[in-house]
Amino acid sequence: MTTAPATRILVVDDEPQIRSALDVNLRARGYAVDLAVSGEDALHRAAAHHPDLVLLDLGLPGIDGLEVVRGLRGWTAVPIIVLSVREAEADKVAALDAGADDYVTKPFGMNELLARLRATLRRHQPGPGQPVVRTDDFVIDLEAKRVVRGDVDVHLTPTEWAVVEYLVRHPGRLVTQRQLLQHVWGPQYESETNYLRVHLAAIRKKLEPNPSQPRYLITEAGMGYRFEL
């Protein structure tokens, strides 16, 4: 029997006690743990090791935890669970808005944390990780970066692919214009919604059975887009 590679978790916290408590408990459950002590450290380690999940304390010295969330979301959809003290209610909402997946309030029970961690991982690995998304009208192979409609290949330009991939990797979920822009074009883009309009139109023309009445790539006016299975 081959052993599945361990799930890699990046723990970001400046308090040594919490760091080592998490380290011990996670290792005991068979996770591979990477530790970061600051926001900068976290961003570097994430870029270097591509963890499967990030456990992020919001109250960091230096770079704010919120900035770390944004920094990560600029290029990756890795699930992020935020830790914060109860007072920082507004920060938690802001973190979720910035793209965090869940949050746990300190002080937390280790069991609750582990449960949320498993739930978040489960959500982000739909079953035995199927890199292929099927609809009635087309098939998207995320691994091979191919789209087939009927029985012919559909060619997507790089930008179109980036948009489609991001939407498809968050099925059913509302993706804000900011999220899409920053993921596809870069962190400094946030208000160029005309890019999205043009490229979405092009994508719909290629994928939707009836581009003028989209069934899969839904616009939510004033908010963003949603990929409907």
Add this chain to the structure above:
Amino acid sequence: MTTAPATRILVVDDEPQIRSALDVNLRARGYAVDLAVSGEDALHRAAAHHPDLVLLDLGLPGIDGLEVVRGLRGWTAVPIIVLSVREAEADKVAALDAGADDYVTKPFGMNELLARLRATLRRHQPGPGQPVVRTDDFVIDLEAKRVVRGDVDVHLTPTEWAVVEYLVRHPGRLVTQRQLLQHVWGPQYESETNYLRVHLAAIRKKLEPNPSQPRYLITEAGMGYRFEL
């Protein structure tokens, strides 16, 4: 069987009769009660004993009850239920704006008080933050920014969503008009309650089974709104 440690309640009131009435009734229900006779006393005792809930009379000699709320919120998110006489309407709103969780008007029925107390404790227990909120009539997915009623999607506009999200993220708690306005429209808005009326009406039409007799989005006249699970 291990005995759960008693829930600790800090009672703050300068009137001896009310203090002892609360003391007796709360002890009879198995709560551990700590008594404070003034605002200063309350702040000291809260810092020393970390109560699980604070019952705070607004009409205190010396430090105002409002200041006590602010003082507590500076470092703890302990639930606060405010007691006040009916006349002090403005004080109640101010206390809620400062971060109190609920209020009870004096003279109060002991049963009502106990019910609110249990409700407040209950919702502070399991940590907030489920990304999905269910009621008998609809499901709100905070993560996906999606609302389903029965089995059809309900479409919310950006403003409607912002209002619903804020209320739902503070379930059971009385949210003042100010809080909603400033969170949704921005800091400079505080008295445009007509916005709230119009948008709440639209939301109720979409979510409530009987919009003219709301079950979930409750209006508290003169104060604000409450999302009741």
Add this chain to the structure above:
DNA sequence: CCTTGGCGTCAAGAAGTCGCTAAGACGCGC
């Protein structure tokens, strides 16, 4: 019994957003 204040409702106009098209700019391989 009447006034007052807060709320719900409705409708119309204002403001904002989106889809679509087409033209110009860019970058890469040849």
Add this chain to the structure above:
DNA sequence: GCGCGTCTTAGCGACTTCTTGACGCCAAGG
């Protein structure tokens, strides 16, 4: 330097969403 695919930019009508004001209702208080 040329051509091709691709991306950016601009503009317009259509549509969605927000704001605003008027009106009626109800409860509290004089």
